[in-house]
Amino acid sequence: MGLVLTLAACGGSDTPPQDTVVDSSQVAKGAEDARIVQLGGRNFSIPSPVQAAYAIRGAGLNYNAALLAGTDKAGAITERPRRSLFLGMLGADMAYVTVHGDGQKALATLQTIERVGSELELSNAFDRALIERFKSNLGSEDSLLRFSGVAFRAADQYLKDNDRMDVSTYVLAGGWLESLHLTVSDPAAADNAELMARIGEQRRSLDDLVALIGSLPADEQDLRLLEGLKALQVTFSGITSTYTYEAPVTEVAKRTTYINSKTGVTITSEQFARIATQVSELRSMILA
Amino acid sequence: MRRYILSTILLAASSLSLQAQGLCAPIADRCEQHITSEYIPDGQFYRALLQGEEVAEFGMTLFGGTTYRLAACSGDSDGLLLFAVYDRDRNLLFTNKEHSAAPYWDLAISNSLEVTIEAYLDPARSGSGCAVLLVGFKK
Numbered sequence: 497m498g499l500v501l502t503l504a505a506c507g508g509s510d511t512p513p514q515d516t517v518v519d520s521s522q523v524a525k526g527a528e529d530a531r532i533v534q535l536g537g538r539n540f541s542i543p544s545p546v547q548a549a550y551a552i553r554g555a556g557l558n559y560n561a562a563l564l565a566g567t568d569k570a571g572a573i574t575e576r577p578r579r580s581l582f583l584g585m586l587g588a589d590m591a592y593v594t595v596h597g598d599g600q601k602a603l604a605t606l607q608t609i610e611r612v613g614s615e616l617e618l619s620n621a622f623d624r625a626l627i628e629r630f631k632s633n634l635g636s637e638d639s640l641l642r643f644s645g646v647a648f649r650a651a652d653q654y655l656k657d658n659d660r661m662d663v664s665t666y667v668l669a670g671g672w673l674e675s676l677h678l679t680v681s682d683p684a685a686a687d688n689a690e691l692m693a694r695i696g697e698q699r700r701s702l703d704d705l706v707a708l709i710g711s712l713p714a715d716e717q718d719l720r721l722l723e724g725l726k727a728l729q730v731t732f733s734g735i736t737s738t739y740t741y742e743a744p745v746t747e748v749a750k751r752t753t754y755i756n757s758k759t760g761v762t763i764t765s766e767q768f769a770r771i772a773t774q775v776s777e778l779r780s781m782i783l784a
Numbered sequence: 785m786r787r788y789i790l791s792t793i794l795l796a797a798s799s800l801s802l803q804a805q806g807l808c809a810p811i812a813d814r815c816e817q818h819i820t821s822e823y824i825p826d827g828q829f830y831r832a833l834l835q836g837e838e839v840a841e842f843g844m845t846l847f848g849g850t851t852y853r854l855a856a857c858s859g860d861s862d863g864l865l866l867f868a869v870y871d872r873d874r875n876l877l878f879t880n881k882e883h884s885a886a887p888y889w890d891l892a893i894s895n896s897l898e899v900t901i902e903a904y905l906d907p908a909r910s911g912s913g914c915a916v917l918l919v920g921f922k923k
Binding site for chain 2: 541551646656698741744746752759761
């Protein structure tokens with residue numbers, strides 16, 4: 497009963513582009529699902545921008561600071577949805593500059609995150625102490641990424657504790673969109689099979705984001721963003737994938753299970769180009 | 785009348801939020817200890833208030849070449865929350881039920897795949913409570 501009051505229903509991974517209705521009855525979709533509730537008001541996870549940054553670096557794409565959202569835009573973005581999106585974008589930018597060893601840019605980005613976070617009343621997560629810790633670890637990529645992850649998690653927890661799902665959702669959406677932008681902006685990405693597959697693997701996250709935004713109260717939905725993401729969904733729906741199950745292997749002593757199933761993703765150069773254009777348009781809309 | 789109903793709902797929601805906050809915060813703090821310094825937190829916080837046989841579930845994409853650490857916590861000690869990981873065809877990939885309800889486990893992913901994670905309270909040890917799931921990863 498408790499969760500039913502606060503939860504929003506979301507589509508599954510294969511949900512086609514469609515409006516998602518906020519209806520607590522959807523928490524239970526059938527007899528078998530009657531016991532299922534959702535974690536934190538949503539039933540999915542959006543990949544960390546750090547993973548995209550790792551993939552970009554791993555593919556050998558050139559570091560390009562000109563792709564970043566720009567810390568100078570912080571003052572011009574005042575509406576809550578766009579400000580939240582911008583915060584997520586800054587998080588993705590910080591991951592990107594950090595894994596490429598640009599400590600000064602990382603620090604500048606973090607300072608902007610502190611400012612935008614403060615405007616969104618998230619000073620509990622992004623504060624001076626975090627910046628000081630960051631400064632004293634500029635040479636340690638792992639530490640910086642970990643600090644960032646801890647801070648964004650603290651922010652997410654605070655937002656959920658205070659029923660601010662709109663901000664939580666838009667921060668995630670901004671981070672996801674910026675990560676995709678950083679991945680597809682270099683045409684060389686189209687020549688890297690691994691990176692192309694990674695782009696195609698974003699389909700479920702996109703579906704989840706659309707469902708998430710669609711489940712927000714009507715007055716909290718950024719309709720232009722939602723429409724743009726739905727258009728992007730149409731492009732992603734043409735990407736084909738295969739999956740073959742293989743039995744996992746567990747090493748109990750290491751508390752580790754090795755998942756060996758095989759997945760294949762096919763994305764055409766036309767689809768890649770279309771995604772790049774659509775992401776660029778969405779991003780321009782947020783930063784305008 | 786309508787305003788009264790709305791106020792009641794808002795009050796109930798607010799009360800539940802405070803309840804969740806009070807219940808979940810210390811569990812989250814404890815659970816965080818399982819995402820050790822080798823792992824980068826994914827930046828998200830997953831929680832649910834569970835009663836009886838309720839199951840909390842969420843979907844995620846696990847990327848190839850990455851090792852994920854899942855930490856699942858509830859109550860005031862480890863081992864109260866059971867969790868299971870399924871692939872998109874509902875093949876069971878892992879469950880901590882087979883490993884003494886281990887509060888954390890690593891999944892080493894060779895190829896990217898979509899999974900569903902289900903978490904539920906150990907009925908023998910807990911009737912209700914806050915379920916917290918945290919995710920970290922390393923290359």
